[in-house]
Amino acid sequence: MTHFEKFIQLLQGSYYADLIASIAELTAIIVGIRYAYKSKIARLFVFYMSFDLIILIIDWYMSVYNEKFPAHFYSKFVCYTNPLIGLVELLVYFYYFHQCLSSKLVKSWLNILAGIYLLLFILLVVTSFQYSNNRFQHNSYMLGTIELFFLLPPCYSYFSQIMNKKSEIELLDKPSFWITLGIFIFSVIAIPLFAAQFFFSTLSGPSIFSLTGLLFFSIPYALNFLFLTKAFLCKKPLTI
Amino acid sequence: MAAFILYLVLAYRKRQNQFQQSLEQIKLEHDRTLLSSKLEMQEQTFQHISREIHDNINLSLTLAKLQLNTFDWNDKPASEQKMKTSIELLSKSIAELSDISKGLNADIIIQQGLIRALEYEIDRIRQTGLFTIDFNLTGEPVYMDTQRELIIFRIIQEAFNNIIKHARAAKTGLHMHYDLQLLTITITDDGVGFDTQLSGKSREAGLKNMMTRTTMLGGEMDINTRPGQGTALNFTIPILPNHD
Numbered sequence A: 001m002t003h004f005e006k007f008i009q010l011l012q013g014s015y016y017a018d019l020i021a022s023i024a025e026l027t028a029i030i031v032g033i034r035y036a037y038k039s040k041i042a043r044l045f046v047f048y049m050s051f052d053l054i055i056l057i058i059d060w061y062m063s064v065y066n067e068k069f070p071a072h073f074y075s076k077f078v079c080y081t082n083p084l085i086g087l088v089e090l091l092v093y094f095y096y097f098h099q100c101l102s103s104k105l106v107k108s109w110l111n112i113l114a115g116i117y118l119l120l121f122i123l124l125v126v127t128s129f130q131y132s133n134n135r136f137q138h139n140s141y142m143l144g145t146i147e148l149f150f151l152l153p154p155c156y157s158y159f160s161q162i163m164n165k166k167s168e169i170e171l172l173d174k175p176s177f178w179i180t181l182g183i184f185i186f187s188v189i190a191i192p193l194f195a196a197q198f199f200f201s202t203l204s205g206p207s208i209f210s211l212t213g214l215l216f217f218s219i220p221y222a223l224n225f226l227f228l229t230k231a232f233l234c235k236k237p238l239t240i
Numbered sequence B: 001m002a003a004f005i006l007y008l009v010l011a012y013r014k015r016q017n018q019f020q021q022s023l024e025q026i027k028l029e030h031d032r033t034l035l036s037s038k039l040e041m042q043e044q045t046f047q048h049i050s051r052e053i054h055d056n057i058n059l060s061l062t063l064a065k066l067q068l069n070t071f072d073w074n075d076k077p078a079s080e081q082k083m084k085t086s087i088e089l090l091s092k093s094i095a096e097l098s099d100i101s102k103g104l105n106a107d108i109i110i111q112q113g114l115i116r117a118l119e120y121e122i123d124r125i126r127q128t129g130l131f132t133i134d135f136n137l138t139g140e141p142v143y144m145d146t147q148r149e150l151i152i153f154r155i156i157q158e159a160f161n162n163i164i165k166h167a168r169a170a171k172t173g174l175h176m177h178y179d180l181q182l183l184t185i186t187i188t189d190d191g192v193g194f195d196t197q198l199s200g201k202s203r204e205a206g207l208k209n210m211m212t213r214t215t216m217l218g219g220e221m222d223i224n225t226r227p228g229q230g231t232a233l234n235f236t237i238p239i240l241p242n243h244d
Helices: A003-013 A017-035 A040-064 A073-100 A104-130 A133-164 A175-195 A197-203 A206-233 B002-069 B076-104 B107-128 B146-167 B201-216
Strands: B132-139 B171-178 B182-189 B220-225 B231-238
Touching: A003 A040, A017 A040, A017 A206, A040 A073, A040 A206, A073 A104, A073 A133, A073 A175, A104 A133, A133 A175, A133 B002, A175 A206, B002 B076, B002 B201, B107 B132, B107 B146, B107 B171, B146 B171, B146 B182, B146 B201, B146 B231, B201 B220, B201 B231
Parallel strands: B132 B171
Antiparallel strands: B171 B182, B182 B231, B220 B231
8 A cells, every 4th residue: 555545535434524624724724825914913823723733744753654653652743742732722712812801801711721731730640650551641631621621611701702892893803803712612612522532533433533523523623723714814913 | 513603693793783873973062062062162252342342442432422412612622632531542442442453353363373373462551550461472382273262262262261250360371382292381360269160150251261272173181279379270282182
C-alpha cells in the first residue's frame, strides 16, 4: 500500500470528518488573514487555528509514515498535543471574551478558570510519565471536557449581555454573535464525546468510535470554523 | 440547537424593535419640545415688541398728536413750544423704534459676527447710562454657525434686558472665554439679586427663555444669586453642535 492510499484510508476511517474540519479551518485562516488581520483578536484566532492545523498535518504525516517513528511515539504525541491545543484554544477564547464582555465579575472568573486550567495542564504533563498510555489518554480527554465546560459560562454571559444591552446593530451582523455561537455549539455537542470518550472507545470497534467522533466532534468543530469565517466577513470589530 | 438560535434571533429582534421605538419616541418628544420652545420664544418676542410699542412709542405719539391737535396758529409763542415738543416726542419715538429694530435685527451678526454685534449692543446699553458694563474677552474667538451666534446673542441680550428691568445694578460684567471646544459666558451684576424660587413672572419667563436657548445649543446654564447679593449667570456652550 502506498503512502497516499494509506492517507486516503486514514481519512476514510474518520468518514472524511477530519478533512472537512481541516478545510473549514483553512478557509477561516485564509478569510481571517484577508479581511480581518488588522485586528489583534483576529490575529490571535488565526494563530491558534494555524497551530491546530499544523498539529493535524503532523498527526496525519505520522500516521501515514508511522514506520519512521518509534513505537508509542505517535500516541504520546497525540496525548501531549491535544491538551496543548486545548490550552491555546481556551486562552485565546478567554482573551476574546475578556474584550467583549462588560461584566467585571465574569472577567475575574475567566482569569481564575484560566489559572485552574493551566495548573491542570501542567499537572497532566508533569505526571504523565507515571501513567500508562490508556490512563494518560483518559486524563487528556477529561482535560478536554473541563476546557469545554469552562467555555460555557462566558458564552451564557455573552448571550445574557446581548439580550439586556440595547444595540442598533442586527444580531446576524455582529461578529461576536457568530464567534460565541460557534464556541457554544461546539462545547455543548462535544462535551458528551470528551466526557464519555473512554466508554465509547471500549464499547465497540473503531467504526462506532469514528462515527461518534464525526457527530460529536468534527461536525461541530467545522461549524465553529465556519461561524468564525462568517465573523471575519462581518466587516465590524470582532468584539462588537 | 437550531431552535435555540432561532429563539435568540427572534428575542433579540424583538428587543431591538422595542429599543428603536423608544428611541423614536424620545426623538419625537424632543422635536415637540423644541418646536414648543421656539413658538414660545417667538410669542415672547412679539409680546416684548408689543409692550415696547405700547409703553413708549404709543405714548410719545399720542402726546405728539395731542400737542398738534391743540395747535393754535394765532398764539405764536405757545404754538412754537408745542411744535418743539411734538418734534421732540416724534424724535424720541423714531429713536425707540430704531432701537427695537436694531435689537431684533440679525444682520449685524451675519455681516460682522457675534463679537462685533455684542460690542454694538453693549455700546447701545452704555448710552442709556443705567449702569457700567465691563466687557472682557479671552481665548481665541472662533466664528461659529450664524444661527448659533444669533441664539447666543439673544441669550446675552435677554440677560441684559433682565438686568435693566429688575436688577437695579450700578455695575455689570460680561466675560466670554473661547477654548477649543467650549464657549464660556459669565454675566454678572451687583444688583438686588433674587430668590430663584420666588422670582416674578416676567423674570421667570426671561430665565426660562435663556435656559431653552442654551439647551437648544447643547449647553448648560447656571444661576448664582441671592437677594441683596447680585447675580451671576454662567453659560457653557459647545462651539460645534453635537450631532446624533
